[in-house]
Amino acid sequence: MDIGVGLPTTVPGARGRDLTEFARRADQQGFSTLAVLDRLVYDSYDPLVALAASAAATERIRLASTILLAAYRPSVAVLAKQLASIDRISDGRLVVGLAAGGREDDFLASGVRYGGRGRRLDEMISELTRTWQGEGPFAGVGPRPAAEGPPLLFGGHSPSAMRRAAEHGIGWIAGGSSATAYPELVRQAQEEFRRHGRADKPKMVSLSYVCLGPEGRERGGAYLRDYYSYIGPKAERAASAVIVDEDRLRRTVDEFAEAGCDELLLFPCTSDPDQVDLISKAVLA
Template sequence: MDIGIGLPTTVPGADGRGLVEFARRAERHGFSTLAVLDRLVYDSYDSVVALAAAAAVTERITLATSILLAACRQSPALLAKQLASLDRIAGGRFVLGVAAGGRPDDYAATGADYARRGRRLDTVLDELREVWEGKGAVPGIGPQPAGGIPLWIGGHSTAALRRAGERGAGWIAPGGSVSGYADLVRRARQVWAEQSREDAPRMVALAYVSLGEDGAEVGGRYLRSYYSYLDAKADRLAASVIADAGRLREVVDGYAEAGCDELLVFPCTGDPARLDLIATAALP
């Protein structure tokens, strides 16, 4: 199983230059992927801009949105240009992970219809491909991606799994417990079979990690803030943060046994030095 790392773009107050150093260290340590979360109404960096900065200081590591709220974007043509530019800057290392999302305020901020976000996401994905293939309503929008941009779909609803089976190369589970992951793998593979797919889905999962002397406190504070809209569930997520190196190793092994192809571990602080602790515990 591959181990990727989250770029802490959603940690409030994260230093911009620190994010750049974080990207450099992630590649040096040998993580498979550098991933970003996406929020609009929050103290966070723009996903595409942050990955472009990471692309400029790395050469090997995959760069992924996990996930991008593409349905919030009002102009698929502009988004297509931005994502293709990112992929070209990265030399074809970009993976587009998308999901419908669950925060109405992110949609309200751009005037997008939250109630129709799933249908809107399907439309945006269609239009992205059309632009990249030179078939958009307005021809001539460039550049084209360096290669085919792989698509990962996030979410565990029936609609999300259907979307993944119809369009995706992989599926991303929301952050949660490893205990139910094997069943999600089974469901995803079943959807792939129902779509008569000959390939297997790339199964991706997320876990939140906060190592260090005050790891549990730092991680809990961040997750309660980031997931505050979930009310009581935010407290449960905060309590489940992985704050011990031994526990992280157990979680890594558990996801591997459950059928995960790549685990993305997201740090709860923007301090690049904490990345070293995660690498020591999580990487072979």
Template structure:
């Protein structure tokens, strides 16, 4: 199982130089990928701009949107151009994780209907695939790509999301939960692949929240309660899923490896660049 690290783009007040320092250090330590979150109506960095900056600061590490709320972006041609540009700037290191999203305010800010976000995402992914494969597409913003474009991961737990992943993606991505729960969901993703008539296996990816070191847990809990405050009492679920002890993190990683996860991306919930080293000491053996 590969291990990635998330950039703390959604923690308010993180200096840009700290984000890039974290990206460079993650590559030096041997993490497989950098992840970024997406939320428009929150005090954080825009994920595609962040990955473009990280592309210039690094040379080998994959750059992954985990996930991009693509459906609120009104202009598919612009999005296709942005994604292709990051992929080319990075030498083909971009992986595009997408999901329908669950925050109405992000969609309202873009004058995009929240209620039809699933259908909109289907249309958008189909269009991106046609744009990159050279199929008939009047909105094609440039030359087609011989490689079919960046790999697509699709997130979500619903049957519709699983079907979407099997139809458009190379894999499926999910937020952190227990290893047994993730294993059950991964089985559903594999079944969706078979139902779609695919003979390959899905790449299984997951993300989890981590905060290690003195006072890190308390600060991370405050951040998570604020970030997931739109969920009301359910924000406590995110706090309960926070990993705060080295032994807990080792057990979590081992559990995901055992159920067949291909890549686990660990998101620091405190902002210091040194958090990358703290996590690496525990999980990179």
């Protein structure tokens, strides 16, 4: 199983210099992917800007949006151009993770209707891929991606999310599901691929939150309570699940590998670049 790491773009107060150093170390330490989260109404960096900066600071590591909430973005042509630009800057290292989104405030802030976001995402997928192939509704939108277009990964626990993965993607990503529940998600994704006549198996991805080092539980818990405050009391469940010691982190990695996960993304709850070294020592050394 591959091990990737998240870029702490959603940790409030993260400095730009810390993000680029974080990316540089992740590239050097041997992580498979550098991933970003997406949220508009929050004290966070834009994920596409962060990926562009990371592309310039790295040479080897994959860059991935996990997940980009594409449906709240008003212009498909602009989004296609942004993603193709990152893909070209990184020499084809981009993986585009997409989902419909579940926070109404992000849509209100961008002036896009929250209702019907799933249908909008389906339409956007078609236009994105056609634009990258030079066949979009607006001629001349470039640059072209490094290849035919970056591979697509889909998130969301609805049947539509699994369908999108089978119709358009390389796989599916779970947002913080436990390893205990993961085998059933693997089964569902594989069944959906077979239903759509695909002989290949979906790439299965998941993420976990990590905050190693002194005061890890306090720092990680405070961040996750704030980040997930929109889900009410369930935010405490997310905060209590943060991984704060090396032994538990290694057990979590082993559990996901046994559950059929192909890549686990470890998202830090601090913007301190030393967190990269601590995670690497625990699971890559």
